[in-house]
Amino acid sequence: MVSVTELLNDPAINAYVLRMIGEEGIELLRRFPEGGEHSDEELAEMTGVNLNTVRHTLYTLYERRLAEYRRLKNTETGWLTYLWHLRLDRVHDVLEEQVRDVLEHLDTRLAYEEKNDFYMCKNCSVVYTFTDAANWNFECPNCEEMLEHFDNELIAVALRKRIDRIKESLGSA
Numbered sequence: 001m002v003s004v005t006e007l008l009n010d011p012a013i014n015a016y017v018l019r020m021i022g023e024e025g026i027e028l029l030r031r032f033p034e035g036g037e038h039s040d041e042e043l044a045e046m047t048g049v050n051l052n053t054v055r056h057t058l059y060t061l062y063e064r065r066l067a068e069y070r071r072l073k074n075t076e077t078g079w080l081t082y083l084w085h086l087r088l089d090r091v092h093d094v095l096e097e098q099v100r101d102v103l104e105h106l107d108t109r110l111a112y113e114e115k116n117d118f119y120m121c122k123n124c125s126v127v128y129t130f131t132d133a134a135n136w137n138f139e140c141p142n143c144e145e146m147l148e149h150f151d152n153e154l155i156a157v158a159l160r161k162r163i164d165r166i167k168e169s170l171g172s173a
């Protein structure tokens, strides 16, 4: 099993986790007791991280499948206790899924840029598809300025570059 410190030494993982749970969350990860499972209150006590931060961090990690809990019911009081442990071993898979989502989004956007022709109002800086522009008789619906053809080639080129870079990074992963 890879240690938290080792994982956080990877700049890509560190940046991802930092964006997700912030400095305090990372502090919790660094001090998280190795092995076993613990309630949020135990964790706050053991790590010195404030209880609300512990709860918020655990929940955020749980949403990304990077932490799990087991629920125990006290048979006398009926109270529930949640015992937590980390699943940071999944972080590579979670990151890759996220990158694939971004890639899918970019592919869709590129297809949209490639199959449409665009028209722009220079006054309003608004861009319309050919269909919309034709509906307005190529006059801006806001200011009645004539719409001009908008060349989206630079956008398409930038999208293709980003897509290629991501595909490369996935290939080498």
Ligand SMILES: [Zn+2]
Binding pocket: 121, 122, 123, 124, 125, 140, 141, 142, 143, 144, 145
């Ligand atoms: Zn306009």
